[in-house]
Structures are given as structure tokens and as C-alpha cells.
Amino acid sequence: MISNLKYDTVALAALDRAHIIHPWCPLDKASAAAPFIVAESDGAYVYDSDGRRMLDGIGGMWCVNIGYGRDEMADAIADQARRLCYFSPFGTLSTPPAIEFGRRLAEYAPGDLKHVFFTTGGSTAVDSALRFVQFYFNFIGQPAKKHIITREYAYHGSTFLSASVSGKPGDRGLLDFVTDTVHHLPAPNPYRRPQGQSEADFLDTKIADLENKIIEIGPDKVACFIAEPIMASGGVIVPPKGYHRRTLEVCRKHDVLYISDEVVTGFGRLGAIFASEPVFDIVPDIITTAKGLTSGYVPLGAFLVSDRLYARLTGPEAKGRFFANGFTYSAHPVACAAGMKNLDIIEREDLCGRVRDIGPYFQERLAGLADLPIVGDVRGMHLMTCIEFVKDRATKEPIPADWEFPRRIIEETAKRGLVVRPMGHLVVLSPPLIITRAQVDEAADILRTAIGAVMDGLARDGLKWTD
Numbered sequence: 040m041i042s043n044l045k046y047d048t049v050a051l052a053a054l055d056r057a058h059i060i061h062p063w064c065p066l067d068k069a070s071a072a073a074p075f076i077v078a079e080s081d082g083a084y085v086y087d088s089d090g091r092r093m094l095d096g097i098g099g100m101w102c103v104n105i106g107y108g109r110d111e112m113a114d115a116i117a118d119q120a121r122r123l124c125y126f127s128p129f130g131t132l133s134t135p136p137a138i139e140f141g142r143r144l145a146e147y148a149p150g151d152l153k154h155v156f157f158t159t160g161g162s163t164a165v166d167s168a169l170r171f172v173q174f175y176f177n178f179i180g181q182p183a184k185k186h187i188i189t190r191e192y193a194y195h196g197s198t199f200l201s202a203s204v205s206g207k208p209g210d211r212g213l214l215d216f217v218t219d220t221v222h223h224l225p226a227p228n229p230y231r232r233p234q235g236q237s238e239a240d241f242l243d244t245k246i247a248d249l250e251n252k253i254i255e256i257g258p259d260k261v262a263c264f265i266a267e268p269i270m271a272s273g274g275v276i277v278p279p280k281g282y283h284r285r286t287l288e289v290c291r292k293h294d295v296l297y298i299s300d301e302v303v304t305g306f307g308r309l310g311a312i313f314a315s316e317p318v319f320d321i322v323p324d325i326i327t328t329a330k331g332l333t334s335g336y337v338p339l340g341a342f343l344v345s346d347r348l349y350a351r352l353t354g355p356e357a358k359g360r361f362f363a364n365g366f367t368y369s370a371h372p373v374a375c376a377a378g379m380k381n382l383d384i385i386e387r388e389d390l391c392g393r394v395r396d397i398g399p400y401f402q403e404r405l406a407g408l409a410d411l412p413i414v415g416d417v418r419g420m421h422l423m424t425c426i427e428f429v430k431d432r433a434t435k436e437p438i439p440a441d442w443e444f445p446r447r448i449i450e451e452t453a454k455r456g457l458v459v460r461p462m463g464h465l466v467v468l469s470p471p472l473i474i475t476r477a478q479v480d481e482a483a484d485i486l487r488t489a490i491g492a493v494m495d496g497l498a499r500d501g502l503k504w505t506d
């Protein structure tokens with residue numbers, strides 16, 4: 040819905056600079072660069088504070104899956120806020136929306152992942168899942184199983200533990216991390232595999248990396264492996280076919296639990312509510328979810344755990360023990376009501392089927408950009424895509440940071456009416472699931488002209504690239 044409100048962009052920008060600390064905003068730039076203020080929205084479009092209409096190529100941040108401005112969603116949120124805005128989820132306390140939404144999630148979950156632990160977002164879902172794994176092994180008398188295996192370029196969140204299992208090199212600067220029990224494997228990125236190596240051999244090496252690491256640490260000390268099915272923020276890294284199944288087999292062989300982080304890949308983005316089983320052929324032990332869980336209308340996260348694990352913690356064996364982890368706003372009733380309305384819409388409009396239909400077209404149109412000499416790789420699946428920009432296509436050397444590529448690409452796309460998300464030399468797209476063919480064309484056409492303009496600007500400023 041578009042209001043007739045007028046925004047004073049200059050005043051808002053000044054106040055933003057004065058008071059708001061933004062995540063991931065270079066601190067020198069925060070005080071100098073103008074903020075990009077998004078004020079309103081409608082369907083697949085957002086409007087900045089000057090009224091400029093832009094196709095939202097990033098679905099907010101991988102999350103506004105059902106699109107913006109859904110009245111029935113706003114009504115569901117308002118109704119629940121009036122009926123019961125909040126009540127504690129701790130101990131035996133519960134609310135109808137949490138119970139009903141938990142049941143519906145369990146129905147969609149693969150295998151026996153029938154138990155839902157609600158959190159407040161993706162980081163707290165991952166953090167809680169990892170703490171649950173620690174709790175589980177302590178509970179069943181295997182307290183040595185503490186080590187976590189993850190991957191470079193993973194992004195799992197911003198709490199101490201979820202950030203520690205993340206692995207984007209650029210995020211490792213001035214923060215502290217858990218290091219003694221966290222191990223990072225190289226990312227399964229086929230584009231960056233050694234020259235001349237086949238994809239099948241590359242896959243073998245990635246599987247060997249995992250098994251060798253488990254053996255090196257000692258299977259009796261390794262608790263779990265955590266993996267996004269497609270590494271989203273690390274640059275939409277799609278592992279070779281068979282990777283998921285084979286990593287799960289290695290984990291099973293060594294009694295290592297498998298956490299599939301579906302914070303981005305779930306809720307339709309890959310054409311399924313949970314992608315682990317239908318898309319990647321695995322039933323993990325734990326799935327984490329957030330973002331599309333409520334399509335970003337309100338914050339919520341959750342992890343789902345298998346009956347196989349949970350059953351061992353319940354009953355007389357428990358002897359009064361409990362999982363001492365949770366948040367005031369875990370299972371927030373308003374968020375759970377939003378989650379149910381979100382599922383209603385996804386089901387009624389068959390948004391998963393829609394993504395399976397339009398996703399390949401989206402990939403095909405963006406893959407068409409690969410003829411531009413600055414584009415090294417275009418990769419993705421359904422409504423997750425990354426374009427990797429390089430200075431030299433043969434060596435795959437990225438566009439160096441000092442050419443301010445992110446600023447240039449944001450400017451050139453936004454002024455033509457498209458929002459994308461640059462991360463260093465990468466640009467990711469993850470539009471709302473309601474995107475139409477015409478809007479896919481619009482995004483691809485804008486990207487082509489915007490990239491052309493960026494190339495002209497870079498060339499004028501002296502950057503040379505090798506085709």
C-alpha cells in the first residue's frame with residue numbers, strides 16, 4: 040500500500056547519521072554517505088523516501104517471500120495483537136498461535152523432525168540449535184562431543200556462537216569468536232575449484248575434507264556439522280550435486296549430527312517449504328528457519344529437531360532437567376499468527392509451485408549476463424542468484440575493493456528502478472516469490488544497462504579488465 044505521506048529525506052538522513060548504528064556499514068562512510076531510505080512498498084516494489092519506485096530484487100533481505108503490502112497479513116497481525124499481544128512461552132506456558140503454528144511446521148518438516156523450538160530470528164535459531172546439540176550430548180552422557188564443523192563463507196548469524204560458526208573472511212576483522220571447538224572447511228564452490236579439476240573430483244575432495252576433519256578431531260569429539268543447503272550470504276554457493284547426500288552419509292557414519300540451516304532456502308525460495316529433502320535429498324537431524332517463516336512482516340525463527348533425538352531427552356530419564364535456553368519473544372503469539380497467515384498465502388497461491396515454474400526463467404535471464412566481460416560467474420537456483428564480478432575472467436581475480444564497486448552498482452541499478460544487494464565484488468538477488476515473468480525481464484534488462492554503466496565508469500576511472 041502506498042500512502043500519501045511525504046518524507047523529508049534530507050532531515051531523515053541527518054537524523055540517521057546522528058543516531059543509527061547500522062550493521063555492516065563502513066564506519067567512515069556512515070557519517071559521510073547518504074543513507075538509502077526505503078519508506079513504502081507494494082507487491083514486489085519498494086519506494087524510497089523521495090517516492091522513487093524500485094523492483095525489490097532482494098526481497099528485503101531474502102525474506103519478503105509473499106511480497107509487500109498484504110492486507111490480510113496486516114489484519115492477522117492486528118487481530119492477534121488485540122486478542123493477546125504477548126504471553127510467556129517458558130515452562131508449561133503456551134498460546135494457541137504457537138501451538139497451531141508448531142503443528143503446521145511439523146507437518147511440512149521432513150522425516151521425523153516433529154519438534155519445534157521457536158526463537159526470535161535466524162541467529163537465535165542457529166544459536167539455540169547449537170546449544171541444543173551441546174545439551175543433547177551432555178544429557179546422553181557424551182560430554183566430549185563438543186566440536187562443530189562448518190565452512191568458510193558460511194553465514195549463520197550474529198550471536199557469539201552463530202557468528203563463530205560463520206566463515207565470511209570479511210567479517211572476521213575486529214570481533215572475537217569461539218575458536219577452540221569450531222572448525223571451518225573450505226567452501227564447496229565449484230567456480231573456485233582448482234583449474235582443470237572436474238566437478239566430480241572436486242566433490243570427492245569436499246567430501247574427503249569433511250571426513251578427514253572428523254577423523255582428525257576424533258569422531259567421539261565431533262558434535263555436529265552445520266551447513267546452509269545453498270550458502271546464501273557467502274555468494275549463493277551451490278555445492279555440486281550429491282554433496283548434501285554424501286556429507287550426511289559421512290556424518291551418519293561417524294555419529295555426527297547434521298544441522299541444515301534453511302533460514303534462506305526455506306519457505307518457497309527454492310520451491311519447497313523446507314528444501315532439505317525435496318531439493319537436496321537429505322533428512323537432517325535439525326533444520327533452522329527464519330526470514331520467509333513470516334515473510335519478514337515480524338521477526339521469528341525456529342529450529343526443528345527429530346523425534347530420534349528429542350525422544351532421548353524426555354520421559355523419566357529427564358529427571359527434572361530442562362533446556363535452559365530461550366527468549367522472552369520465543370514463539371511470540373503475534374509472530375506465530377503472522378507465520379500462519381504466511382503459510383495460508385503460500386499454500387493458497389501455490390507460491391512453491393510458482394517458484395518451480397519461474398525460478399528456471401529467472402536463472403536463465405540472469406545467466407544471459409555472463410557475456411559481459413566483467414561477469415565471471417552467474418550461479419544460483421530458483422529465486423537465489425549471485426553474479427560474481429571479476430577483473431580478469433581467466434584468473435578470476437575479483438574487482439578490487441578500491442574501485443567502490445558496491446556503491447557504483449547500487450547507484451546504477453537504483454536509478455533505473457531495481458534494488459540489488461552488492462557484497463564486495465558479488466551481487467545477489469532474491470526477489471519476492473510473487474515476481475512475474477515481466478518483472479524478471481525488467482530486472483535482467485536493468486541489470487544489463489546498469490552493469491554497462493558501471494563498466495563505463497570504471498573504465499573512465501582507469502580500471503582495465505581482461506576478457
Ligand SMILES: Cc1ncc(COP(=O)(O)O)c(C=O)c1O
Nearest residue numbers: 160161162194195196302303329
Ligand atoms: C543462512 C542464514 N542463517 C542465519 C541467518 C541469521 O538470521 P537473522 O539475521 O534473522 O538473525 C542468516 C541471515 O542472513 C542466514 O542467511
